[in-house]
Each structure stands twice: as C-alpha cells, then as structure tokens.
Amino acid sequence: MPRTCSIARTLAVVGERWALLVVREVSLGVRRFRDIQEATGAPPAVLTARLRALVEAGVLTTRDYREPGSRARSEYVLTDAGRELLPVLIALKDWGDAHLTDERGVPVVTRHEGCGSAVHAVLVCDEGHPIECGRGLRPDVRVP
Amino acid sequence: MPRTCSIARTLAVVGERWALLVVREVSLGVRRFRDIQEATGAPPAVLTARLRALVEAGVLTTRDYREPGSRARSEYVLTDAGRELLPVLIALKDWGDAHLTDERGVPVVTRHEGCGSAVHAVLVCDEGHPIECGRGLRPDVRVP
Numbered sequence A, B: 001m002p003r004t005c006s007i008a009r010t011l012a013v014v015g016e017r018w019a020l021l022v023v024r025e026v027s028l029g030v031r032r033f034r035d036i037q038e039a040t041g042a043p044p045a046v047l048t049a050r051l052r053a054l055v056e057a058g059v060l061t062t063r064d065y066r067e068p069g070s071r072a073r074s075e076y077v078l079t080d081a082g083r084e085l086l087p088v089l090i091a092l093k094d095w096g097d098a099h100l101t102d103e104r105g106v107p108v109v110t111r112h113e114g115c116g117s118a119v120h121a122v123l124v125c126d127e128g129h130p131i132e133c134g135r136g137l138r139p140d141v142r143v144p
Helices: A004-015 A019-027 A033-042 A043-057 A084-097 B006-014 B020-028 B035-040 B044-056 B086-099
Strands: A060-065 A073-080 A108-112 A119-125 A135-142 B058-066 B071-079 B109-111 B117-125 B137-141
Touching: A004 A019, A004 A043, A004 B020, A004 B086, A019 A033, A019 A043, A019 A060, A019 A073, A019 A084, A019 B006, A033 A043, A033 A073, A043 A060, A043 A073, A043 B006, A060 A119, A073 B006, A084 A108, A084 A119, A084 B006, A084 B086, A084 B117, A108 A119, A119 B020, B006 B020, B006 B044, B006 B071, B020 B044, B020 B058, B020 B086, B035 B044, B035 B071, B044 B058, B086 B109, B109 B117
Parallel strands: none
Antiparallel strands: A060 A073, A108 B137, A119 B117, A135 B109, B058 B071
C-alpha cells in the first residue's frame, strides 16, 4: 500500500503542472488572469482549472477589481497558507540555480527586503543544527 | 513570453507525477523497483519512465545487486544532486503536515540523526535573518 505521506498530499494540491508556477506569479504580485497566463505560458483552459483548484484548496483567494469603463473582474492573492508555500518554491529555485542554469547565470535572486542579501531554503532542526546536503536525517514513522 | 525561471526548470526535471515520490523513497533507503513501486503506488510503466528520466537528469544513479540464485539487477541511489532535493521534499512535507493532516496527525517526523529533534525547511537570508511566513522577499531579476 502506498505510504501515508504529507509530501504526496501536498503534491495532490500543488503537484499538477502549472500550479506552482501560478503560485510563483501571484507571490511576485502578478494577480490577473491574462498576466499570469503570459508569465507562465499555461494554456488558458488549464490555467482556469488550476486557479479554481488553488482557490478551493485555500492557497489563493480572489478579490474584485474594476478598471475604468470595464466590469468588475477577479484578481488572485495568496492566502497565509499560500504564502507558506514559499519555502517549496525557493527550494525548487535553489536546486535549479545550482544545477540548471545556462551561461546567463541565475535568472532571479530572491532578496531579503530588510538587508538585501539572497534568500535560500535550508534544512534545520528544532535545536538549530544545520543539515548539510540532506545528510543525517532519520524518518520517524507515526502513521504507517 | 514565459519568465526565465529556475523553478520551472527544476519542475521540468522533477515535476512529473511520481518523480518526487520516487526521490522520497530512495532517500528513505527504498532502492529496488518493486519496493519503490509498492511504496509510491506508481503504475509500473510510469515508474520505469520516471526512473530512467531521473537517472538521465543526474538525480539518481544505479548500482548492481545480486540476490542468491538470481541474475544481477539494478538498484537506485541518490546522487549528490539528488540529495540536494531534500529541502524541496521537506518543504512539501512541512506544508502537508500543517494543512493536510487527518485525525491521525503528522505521518512522519523527520529527525536530525545527531540530536533527534525534528527537521524543517526554512527560509533564511545569507545574513542569517529568518523569513517569517514568506514575507519580506524581493525578486531581483537578472535574466528577463
């Protein structure tokens, strides 16, 4: 029987193609359908389905906006739960930066607004010990 | 045009369904096809394709083993690059633990072998400032 696993459960919410790129865009302040579509390259019908699923899962929420002369439309913002996906995005980014850059280098440096230095996703234990290169981990299975 | 992005590049390697669950299993020491198949629930033909792609991408490598009376077979181990995906897995796990547990609680606690306390994926900047709830980040686009 497949393992009971929070990774699998999270992938059931954000593992479909385009879902994490949508979260990326909204986290960057790109909130409108057309802009998200352009920045991700997702086919519009797929994007519609992804946005709906992410709203249903509580990752995104909608709010209305109205441009002069137009009817009200929805734009998308991250919920707190959506913002808590940032470590997933930055961990994916760090890996791509390390292993998949071309001669142009790292596409985006994510900086800490306060001090301006680069932000990364790292593993630490509750005692504050760093985990180097994913070594020295031990799974403690609670729900088989 | 879609954004140039290390997240998208990483998802091109590990974003297909089952790929990250395969990396999870191998990281847990589950190395043989049949065992990975059972622990993930991936259909065998899909698993074959995923394992091949992960080897080609340099995430997994193979080594031979032979059981008494059987021919040599391959088992899978993480490369260093594969082990560097652990922050992605733990970040996905943390989110599922926070948002998608049932009444049985957190399925697995990942512990630091050294001190036994729980390990999490967190965002920090190079100056050591913690990033709370994915707030206070600023993208610095280098390759448009």
